[in-house]
Amino acid sequence: ADRALIHHHSTADLNTFRVHMDACNFLGKWLNKRLVWLNGKWGDPTLEPPVVLPDKIEIDFTKSENKKFLSGFKRCAGEITSDGLVITLQDAHDPYFYIDYEALEEVHEAENYGYLEIVYKIPYSNSEQSLTAELFLCSGNISGATAGVSTVVHTEYSGERYVTLKVDLLDTGWWSGDIHRIRFDIFNSCRVSDTITIKSFTLLPE
Numbered sequence: 001a002d003r004a005l006i007h008h009h010s011t012a013d014l015n016t017f018r019v020h021m022d023a024c025n026f027l028g029k030w031l032n033k034r035l036v037w038l039n040g041k042w043g044d045p046t047l048e049p050p051v052v053l054p055d056k057i058e059i060d061f062t063k064s065e066n067k068k069f070l071s072g073f074k075r076c077a078g079e080i081t082s083d084g085l086v087i088t089l090q091d092a093h094d095p096y097f098y099i100d101y102e103a104l105e106e107v108h109e110a111e112n113y114g115y116l117e118i119v120y121k122i123p124y125s126n127s128e129q130s131l132t133a134e135l136f137l138c139s140g141n142i143s144g145a146t147a148g149v150s151t152v153v154h155t156e157y158s159g160e161r162y163v164t165l166k167v168d169l170l171d172t173g174w175w176s177g178d179i180h181r182i183r184f185d186i187f188n189s190c191r192v193s194d195t196i197t198i199k200s201f202t203l204l205p206e
Helices: 020-042 064-069
Strands: 057-060 070-074 076-081 084-089 096-100 113-121 132-139 150-154 163-168 179-185 195-205
Touching: 057 064, 064 070, 064 076, 064 096, 070 076, 076 096, 084 113, 150 163
Parallel strands: none
Antiparallel strands: 057 195, 070 096, 076 084, 084 195, 096 179, 113 163, 113 195, 132 150, 132 179
């Protein structure tokens, strides 16, 4: 009986849940914390404590409220639609924009997020040279895009089908410290008529 775990959540907590998934996420985090506490109080001290991974950071561009994460558009424009962030070009020379992680409520450490997943679609009408992009990683003491602190990625045609690009961030060697932003140079070479639709940017735990 002395090991019973009883907890009542307040009405204020419950009223913040908009959908069932919000409640599930809240309960999952709470249970994880309680299990760590229980192991420390009654567990075997010779056992290693459980590893608690941070939540992924997903920016879903089918949701208009996530416009706050977009900044610094150069030679391109972005519109959030039910399909995602639709990028159109104004000039074919080095179009880019920023994903601003400082718009998050909390500061996150780059070392905790080893991978980036970009869900996107590129029409078959795009030029062949548009299938190379570049990501400038801004973390720690690097607050803006800096030459030599980037990684080149290769995309693919997919028509109306979404595909996922997974990028190993820790492999770059300079993804560390507080996460500030990522500059996405959409096409290293392209035509003005080229376009891309981005459904989401997600940072995943290592």
